[in-house]
Amino acid sequence: MNYSIETNAVETLKADLLVVGIYSNQEFSVGAKAVDDATTGFLTSIVKRGDISGKLNDTLLLNIIPNSDIQRILFVGLGEQKPLTIKNYRKVLTVTINAVKKLRLNSVTVGLLDCDVDGANFALKTRQIVEVFEDNIYQFTECKSKPVDEITLKNIIITAPDFALATVGLEQGLAISGGVGLAKHLADLPANICTPYYLAQHAQTIANTFDKIETTILDVADMEKLGMGSLLAVARGSREPAKLITLEYRGGDKNSKPIVLIGKGLTFDSGGISLKAGAGMDEMKYDMCGGAAVLGTLQAAAQLNLPLNIVGLIPASENMPDGQANKPGDILTSMSGKTIEVLNTDAEGRLILCDTLTYAKRFQPEVVIDLATLTGAVLVALGRVPSGLLGNDDALCNDLIAASEIASDSVWRLPLWEEYQEQLKSNFADLANIGGKDAGTITAACFLANFAEDFRWAHLDIAGTAWRTGSAKGATGRPVPLLTQYLLNRANA
Numbered sequence: 001m002n003y004s005i006e007t008n009a010v011e012t013l014k015a016d017l018l019v020v021g022i023y024s025n026q027e028f029s030v031g032a033k034a035v036d037d038a039t040t041g042f043l044t045s046i047v048k049r050g051d052i053s054g055k056l057n058d059t060l061l062l063n064i065i066p067n068s069d070i071q072r073i074l075f076v077g078l079g080e081q082k083p084l085t086i087k088n089y090r091k092v093l094t095v096t097i098n099a100v101k102k103l104r105l106n107s108v109t110v111g112l113l114d115c116d117v118d119g120a121n122f123a124l125k126t127r128q129i130v131e132v133f134e135d136n137i138y139q140f141t142e143c144k145s146k147p148v149d150e151i152t153l154k155n156i157i158i159t160a161p162d163f164a165l166a167t168v169g170l171e172q173g174l175a176i177s178g179g180v181g182l183a184k185h186l187a188d189l190p191a192n193i194c195t196p197y198y199l200a201q202h203a204q205t206i207a208n209t210f211d212k213i214e215t216t217i218l219d220v221a222d223m224e225k226l227g228m229g230s231l232l233a234v235a236r237g238s239r240e241p242a243k244l245i246t247l248e249y250r251g252g253d254k255n256s257k258p259i260v261l262i263g264k265g266l267t268f269d270s271g272g273i274s275l276k277a278g279a280g281m282d283e284m285k286y287d288m289c290g291g292a293a294v295l296g297t298l299q300a301a302a303q304l305n306l307p308l309n310i311v312g313l314i315p316a317s318e319n320m321p322d323g324q325a326n327k328p329g330d331i332l333t334s335m336s337g338k339t340i341e342v343l344n345t346d347a348e349g350r351l352i353l354c355d356t357l358t359y360a361k362r363f364q365p366e367v368v369i370d371l372a373t374l375t376g377a378v379l380v381a382l383g384r385v386p387s388g389l390l391g392n393d394d395a396l397c398n399d400l401i402a403a404s405e406i407a408s409d410s411v412w413r414l415p416l417w418e419e420y421q422e423q424l425k426s427n428f429a430d431l432a433n434i435g436g437k438d439a440g441t442i443t444a445a446c447f448l449a450n451f452a453e454d455f456r457w458a459h460l461d462i463a464g465t466a467w468r469t470g471s472a473k474g475a476t477g478r479p480v481p482l483l484t485q486y487l488l489n490r491a492n493a
Ligand code: BES
Pocket: 269, 271, 287, 344, 346, 347, 348, 349, 373, 374, 375, 376, 377, 434, 435, 440, 463, 464
């Protein structure tokens, strides 16, 4: 989609369609008022007929505007005349793009920057328009043999009183929605296409696009040399060789320590010998959403040319049942030297992440943030609204919470108290890989904490937020917005 910023007064524009707001007390937004004046009260005459409620998210299309170069007007209800919350602003934008999508036009002019939104300047409002529009324009068509209902829209023109701020918002919006779109696409791909090899190839493609990104791919033999006994045990049951993907973005000072992002890249999780139930197992192609979000975030950071050093690490593997697969009771030696008793082969995410955490040490990280579709338990605790956040550093967790609020990509912190470590005791090894039925999200994070003792670390459990289930099944691209905002905040600090 093509976006541009228009600073001329709305009533003077030529447009296929202009979107403007109206409040439930029938007051026009600034742009609507200007068009009304320019058309000698045409919009007022429509309102007087009682056709427009102005109720939040109601829409009305006027497809003839006499004496005007504006061909059509879409009214969107803004509700009570007071500043909108960011959430409601995003809802208004969702309703808008979904109505516009159906009209089969070539271009739309959006006049919605003039409504007040709590805590949002022109930059943040512009960014919301791009993020919400792109999210709703996204279609996964790669695997359809016949053309699907194509979206005709090509140009989106945003009318803005302040060109500079709107441009900042547009750039951020394009970078974030580009990262989100990449994460969604990789995640929606089926596991027979999106293999560990495919993810590694894609990392290479990103590195080829941006000068400041370099990629290194470790193969099974490399990982054997490093002693990654835990990661490789998960991979042993699969015909698809595991990869450990490293992306290094160098935008900061040579000597500044990197922010390390680790994403679980489990391209299909059958559970292994502790096989999952059949119903819904297709959704375990989404078990690589953490890895996809790392790729999306690095792409966004590079596109924004952020003055930071960032390392992305993606352990990529399948988890399959097989004659050589990991078995319950097996004891693994991780790269750290700690031994792990595998009591359930379906708790494999932590097994690939623990060796990656150990590996992360060699980058001398400033902070490490891992993102993983790690536990079904996070759905029980928090549902599909926030991602679970746990970590060993309050300042880092607070930074992530602050970023999540700006990014509309929520998180909720859970405790990581040492009492929970009791649940991971093993009779035969240093640690068990499961902690029983209570507090599954916390004990999974506690397991990881044993491998993150030497740095500031936070963990995002995105099993409830990385994709939607049911009739709207599809990836969300979360937490790319949160992470990109965290990086933007770090760049501005
Ligand atoms: N990838 C799953 C987590 C998951 C499950 C995400 C359901 C979304 C929906 C993870 O590898 C897993 O299987 N976790 C187990 C852990 C258990 C065996 C301790 C789980 O949550 O059931």
